[in-house]
Amino acid sequence: MLFIETRGSWREMGRQIGDAFPEQLRSCIDYYAAWLVADLDRYRPAIAQIRDLISAHVPELIDETAGLAESSGIDEDTLLGYRFFNEVRERISEGCSVVYVANSDVGPILGRNCDLSATFDPDIQLCRTSRPTDGPDRITTTYLGMAGAVGVNASGLGIGGASAHTQSHYGVEGLPGQILNLLLMGRCGCVAEARDLLSRHAFLGKSQVLLTGDRDGASVLFEMAPGRTAEPVDRPPEQDWQICTNFFPSGRIPIDPEPMYLESAYARFGRMSHTLGAVLVERSVSGIQQLLTDIAQPGLCIPQDHVTLQTAYSQVMELATGRMHIRPGHPEDASWQVVALT
Incomplete structure (x- = not known):
């Protein structure tokens, strides 16, 4: 001492x-x-x-x-x-976009762009296929060495997340987000089970939105702020799609108004809403790949002089087949490849 x-x-x-x-x-x-x-x-x-x-x-x-x-x-x-x-x-920014489509040529699809700092972050992202003896096989992506991850498991549950800034903290009790992600991938096989699990544990960590979808066509968005259980946001019954970017869409959790951050978040959200709502892309793997290309940073929605983050990789998960299409890099620099559980 x-x-x-x-x-x-x-x-x-x-x-x-x-x-x-x-x-x-x-x-x-x-x-x-x-x-x-x-x-x-x-x-x-x-x-x-x-x-x-x-x-x-x-x-x-x-x-x-x-x-x-x-x-x-x-x-x-x-x-x-x-x-x-x-x-x-905790304050490192991530600006991701997530989209779920219940009806496509290969069944339900979950797609995601992971937008990170252009320095170092892209080089240490890990796409991992796991085949544990005591749980479902899964394909996940995350930072090298991190415990929690997003992805798809063999039961057909997919999860994809994005940071969402809030100044509101509701307590100090709960489970870190990485542990909750591990529980979702290892203990849950459908959206109903994910919803039950997240209703029983308060969340701790950097606030976020988490979009979950399953092979049976169900999806729900969870708004997660430190010290409280996740706030579920149900998909409108008339829609076969659900999306999220970097804010809480329900209005039940106050957002942190950061103009540059929200400019990008709302631009990507608006592009996805219009494209899916007006059926401007096919409900297919290639259609969702094109949508993710449209909202990549920098790109169509976010010009270079407005960019604070860069798309590090994109992924499209076929929840019924356990296949993940992944593009490791910005659309201008990378091509799609496939990782499969079977």
């Missing part, structure tokens, strides 16, 4: 800590936040958000961090990111 007594202004006290423990501080950053040091530029936007939040509520902490940086020689953003490394990771 280390001990210190500090005195003076917050900036001076920060300097005293940095003077006393420079090597230990570096060791802590290397141990707990090596990812932050390795790719600091990627996290600077999230750190800026944290800085704004701290400045509004505890500005003395900004002064202390500045003093700590001066005496230790460690970059101030690195220190601020390290001191709030869980918050920094």
